Amino acid sequence: MISFAISLLALVVGYLLYGKFVEHVFAPDDRPTPAVANADGVDYMVLPGWKVFMIQFLNIAGTGPIFGAIMGAWYGPVAYLWIVLGCIFAGAVHDYFSGMLSVRHHGANLPELVGCYLGQNAKRVMLVFSVFLLMMVGVVFVYSPALILKDFGWSTMGWVSVIFVYYMLATLLPIDKIIGKFYPIFAFALLFMAVALMVCLFIKMPAIPELWSGAEAMNRNTPASLLGATSFAAKNPLFPCLFLTIACGAISGFHATQSPLMARCLDSEFKGRRIFYGSMVTEGIVALIWATVSMYFFYYGGWREVVGPDVANAFLAQADGGKTLVQFFNAPNVVEKVCTGWLGVFGGVLAVFGVVAAPITSGDTAFRSARLIIADALGVSQKSVAKRFSIAVPMFVAAIALLAWQIGNPDGFNTIWQWFGWSNQTLSVFTLWAITVYLVQEKKSFVLTLVPAVFMTVVCGTFLLVSPMALGLGATIGYTGSVVILVAACVCFFAWYGKTMRA
Incomplete structure (x- = not known):
């Protein structure tokens, strides 16, 4: 618990100190925000600061900091380092600047911002890339809630239909009608769940792995053969897979597509640090709590206490046939068992709520963002309901086709999810490079985003080299390629930087 407590404190201090420094670098002022200057009663409107924070938090969170942290916990306490350092120095910086640049560019969406700083070709790539990612988010987060809801009656496809109808309404209606009214409630529930589990952790003070614990300590209560951790790590090496598995909670490109939604509802630039940097740090805290709960659950045999003797014996009976904890307890199972067992x-x-409502709320804002991105690209005003329909209907037809492919493919969900993880972090690469160019042009401290931009470029490039789903070149060639990508990224940037400074 010492590592957890230090990490928790580090996130809070990071917000207070580094967040203030990042705000100082950007230098917010009292100019009119898009919510005031471009008010349209649909997407551009002033909302109370607390409500903007809660909506932004739920938009970027959903189940991301829960499921990602649960799966990331298989790598052990090193997950703490990525959550803390990634959140403070990469994710929160990424979210703050993408949100505030949207404010400065009249509520511009991500492709527009990328086009401003990386050129029109990058804008075109980003337009296709971001819309496709948002469609995958919507599809991924419609089927899994439906599978759970069928246990409460009705068929899976019946629930899929209901969720899609809801998506359509949330995408088309003014932002204050559904999102503005219900999201703060959902966000409060998600935060309450995390805080309640944190209190349980401090009351129970379970023996969990520390950053300085060795592999022997981590497996002391649960043998590696039972964990399935060895095979999991072999298929998903720590670098780069940890940095793709834990995205929400550390850094996530999806957030840059969501920040413009709230950039259009903010009445003062001075609220930006609390809204954008603060919500990311809050998400990091949620991820930290779930990573800690999961390490106790898996490594120190906490699953026996949480699930009770009957379920534990059922698992052990299956374990005789080679079934491991990885296969028996997936992320939604862990959420259900821990919350029910402890709370x-x-x-x-x-x-x-965690495995149903949260992913649905991620899906609807994903579709809403996609509508706005497409509308901006086509220059179609969104004041008219008919014009909103003209973009939303084809978009949902394409989403239904993608969902049908996922359902018809035995491994469709896993395929979409893994490529979603890579696409998500690649989106953050484009965003970080765009922010870096902005900081260079404004003669500000560009190192703030240069370091995470280079790091995430290497992470995403390495995944393409080593993943069996991509090139699958093996560790030696793959990691040699990582060094090449690192050198190439640095050489290209500093060549451009030198040319820019001479101009």
Whole structure:
């Protein structure tokens, strides 16, 4: 618990100190924001600061900091380092600047911002890339809630239909009608669940791995053969897979597509640090809590306490046939078992929210962002309901086709999810490079985003080299390629920087 407590404190201090420094570099002022200057009663409107924060938090969070942290916990306490350092120095910086640049560019969406600083070719790539990513988010987060809801009656496809109808309404209606009213409630529930589990951790003070623990300590209570950790790590090496697995909670390119939604509802630039940097740090805290709970659950045998003797014995019976904890307890199972086991009936309600409501709220804002990005690219005003329909209908037809492919393919969900993880972090690469160019042009401290931009470029490039789903070149060639990517990124940037400074 020492590593957890230090990491928790580090995130809070990071917000107070480094967040203030990042705000100083950007230098917010009292100019009119898009919510005031471009108010249209649909997407551009002033909302209370607390409500903007709660919506932004839920938009960027959903189940990301829960599921990603649960899966990332298989790598052990090193996940703490990535959550803390990634969140403070990469993710929160990424979210703050992408949100504030949107404010400065009249509520511009991500492709527009990338086009401003990386050129029109990059803008075109980003337009296709971001819309495709947002469609994948919507599809990924419609089927899994439907699978769970079918246990409460009706068929899976029936629930899929209901969720898609809701998506359509949330995408088309003014932002204050559904999102503005219900998202703060959902966000509060997600935060309450995390805080309740944190209190349980401090009351129980379970023996969990520390940053300085060795592999022997991590496996002391649960043998590696039972964990399935060896095979998991062999298929998903720590570098780069940890940095793709834990995205929300550390850094996520998806956030840059969501920040413009709230950039259009902010009435003062001075609220930006609390909204954008603060919500990312809050998400990091949620991820930290779930990573800690999961390490106790898996490595120190906490699953026995949480699930009870009957379920534990059922698992052990299957383990005789070679089934491991990785296969028996997936991320939604962990959420359900932990919340119910530690928080009782109320925890069970929160668990259903965590694996049902949260992904649905990520999906609807993804489709809303996609509508706005397409509308901006085509120059179509969104004041008219008919014009909103003209973009939303083809978009949902394409999403339904993608969902049909996923359902018809035995490994469709896993395929979409893994490529979603890579696409998500690649989106952050484009965003970080665009922000870096902005900082250079404004003669500000560009190192703030240069370091995370180079690092994430190497992470995403390495995944393409080593992943069996991509080139699958093996460790030796793959990691040699990582060094080449690192050198190439630095050489290209400093060549451009030198040319820019001479101009």
